[in-house]
Amino acid sequence: RLVIVDEEMRGMQGVELTRRRRALRARDKVAVIGISGNSDPSLIPRFLKNGANDFLRKPFSREEFFCRVSQNVDQLELIGTLQDLATRDFLTGLPNRRSFLEQSQRQLSAVDNGGMVAVAMVDIDHFKHINDSLGHEAGDQAIRAVASVLQANTRSQDISSRFGGEEFCLMVSGLDAAASAAHFEKVRQSVAALRLPFGDSVLSMTVSIGVCRMPLRSGNLHSLITEADRQLYLAKAAGRNRVCSADTH
Structure with missing residues (x-):
């Protein structure tokens, strides 16, 4: 998190080491303090232009x-807090929509193999009824x-996010058709099995899931999300509490 660099070192000057270090780690990840007794x-x-955050002239107390x-x-800690507020959903702690889009696009752009990637839209069924019958606190509990x-x-290689309201979006890579179907069916069943005490009631819910799978080499994030959203609509129209999936090329 913090590097202290003296300008006068064997083998490499501090300014050059700072420049090379900064090429590897951004200012919001690592702070660099340059030090020197040189009166130049x-x-x-030169230290600041090459990526140092601060400088101390020797001798110092x-x-x-x-x-x-x-x-x-x-x-650094303040920057980290602000970044977290900007990229995480406050209610669930999941990445928010903006963060999901940025992470997913980087993941699609970084791969060049022939594997598959799946994007899933997950929506809580009859969410308005939960809010209307039990109140918004129950709705928040359902979302959490x-x-x-x-x-x-x-x-670790997947991304899940809250897209907004009662809707979530996931990106899952490296699963064949059977494994992908089993993965999202497990998610659906796990939600359906929830029983949450809420006052004098027990809160239960189901989700509908729309999935689009596409080869990584040709993966287009907009196309993946659009088709996953269409599959979600089909799952809702077919009676909810189910997974609908499509493969595209």
């Missing part, structure tokens, strides 16, 4: 050193419960 007035701007370290670490099921069924 161009040294500070112990108190000043630890103040600069604390300030840079605090700034579905999100927990999705998180429990999200592998």
